[in-house]
Amino acid sequence: MIEAATLERNVRLIKARMLEQLESSLRKGSEYINQELEGAHNFLIRPAVRSFYDTFVKPILRDGSKGNLELDIECAKELILDPTKKIEDVIQKNAGRYFKNDSTARFANKRNRNYKWFVDNVRNTFMAQVKHMIEALKCEAPDVKTYDELMIATYKTRENARAALQEQIQNMEMGIEKIQSDPSIMDIAIGKDLITRVLVRGMKDTKAELLETVDEVFKNT
Numbered sequence: 001m002i003e004a005a006t007l008e009r010n011v012r013l014i015k016a017r018m019l020e021q022l023e024s025s026l027r028k029g030s031e032y033i034n035q036e037l038e039g040a041h042n043f044l045i046r047p048a049v050r051s052f053y054d055t056f057v058k059p060i061l062r063d064g065s066k067g068n069l070e071l072d073i074e075c076a077k078e079l080i081l082d083p084t085k086k087i088e089d090v091i092q093k094n095a096g097r098y099f100k101n102d103s104t105a106r107f108a109n110k111r112n113r114n115y116k117w118f119v120d121n122v123r124n125t126f127m128a129q130v131k132h133m134i135e136a137l138k139c140e141a142p143d144v145k146t147y148d149e150l151m152i153a154t155y156k157t158r159e160n161a162r163a164a165l166q167e168q169i170q171n172m173e174m175g176i177e178k179i180q181s182d183p184s185i186m187d188i189a190i191g192k193d194l195i196t197r198v199l200v201r202g203m204k205d206t207k208a209e210l211l212e213t214v215d216e217v218f219k220n221t
Contacts, residue, residue, distance in 0.1 A: 001081075002080060002137075002138050002140055003140075006139075006140055007077065007080070007137060007138075009144065010136060010137045010138075010139055010144075010150060011073055011077075011137060013144070013146065013147045013150050014073070014133070014136055014137070014147065014150070015069065015073065016147070017147040018069050019066070019069070022062065022065050022066070022069075025061075025202060025206060026058060026061060026062055028202065028205065029053075029058065029061070029198055029202055030053070030054070030058070032197075032198045032201055032202065033050060033053050033194070033195075033198055034050075036194050036197060036198065037050065037194070053195065057188075057195060060103065060106055061103045063101075064100075064101040064102060064103050064106060065101070065103060067097075067101035068098055068101045068102065068126075068129075071094060071097055071098055071101070072126075072129045072130055072133045073133060073137070074094075075090050075091070075094055075130045075133075076130050076133035076134045076137050077137065078090055079130070079134055080134060080137060080138050087127065087130060087131065087134075088127075090130070091123065091126055091127050091130060094126075095123050095126060098122065098123075098126045099119065099122055099123070102122050102125075103199075104122075104175055104176075104179065104186075104199065105118065105119075105122050107186050107187055107188050108185055108186065108187065109184060109185050109186065109187040110187075112182070112184055112185040114178055114182055114185050115185065117178065118175065118178065118185060121171050121174055121175050121178070122171075122175070124171045125168070125171040125172055125175070128167050128168045128170075128171060129168055131167075132164045132167070132168055135154055135155075135164070136150060136151070136154045139153050139154045141153035148217045151214075151217055151218075152217065152218065152221055156221075157218065157221070158214060158215060158217075158218035158221070161214045161217070161218060162211065162214050165210055165211065165214060169207050169210070172203060173203065173207070176199065176200050176203045179196055179199070179200070180196070180200060183196055
């Protein structure tokens with residue numbers, strides 16, 4: 001059984017890095033909105049869309065992402081501390097909480113024909129995140145002091161870390177692809193097409209940045 005101090009060390013390192021990445025993503029989202037609204041033809045809608053994003057969308061993204069980070073950690077700790085529990089049962093118990101926090105699910109249209117698929121896909125995303133959170137949190141390497149060192153101690157190689165990242169991202173990508181093919185699944189009052197484009201661009205850029213980070217972390221291993 002992992003020592004409590006080691007487990008909390010891992011929680012602290014992961015939480016600090018994830019929150020840092022979240023704030024970076026939110027800043028970029030605002031930049032994407034501004035870029036999308038450039039040009040005289042957007043003069044009339046620019047104030048309304050910016051206000052809607054800053055007042056409603058951005059806080060939901062921040063609060064929801066923080067909530068699901070805490071939930072991922074909570075579920076992973078539960079499974080680490082009680083190995084008799086099954087991950088499927090823990091995910092099932094907490095899937096509703098995760099869905100309410102999920103940034104895209106919060107705007108999903110419950111009357112849409114793809115809504116059930118969307119719910120299942122978000123659940124699979126949750127499962128993948130908890131699975132790999134367990135791996136990182138249960139790392140007992142004694143000399144870990146940074147997030148990068150924790151990732152090296154957990155995954156050992158760049159290939160393993162990339163595979164773990166891709167497993168977590170693939171369901172998010174599938175969700176974004178579904179939104180692109182059926183924009184009506186998003187129930188957004190103002191600037192739906194624009195905000196959907198921002199979500200798509202954000203997902204692609206985030207994936208690229210995370211893969212670059214993995215390469216940087218493991219470049220000397």
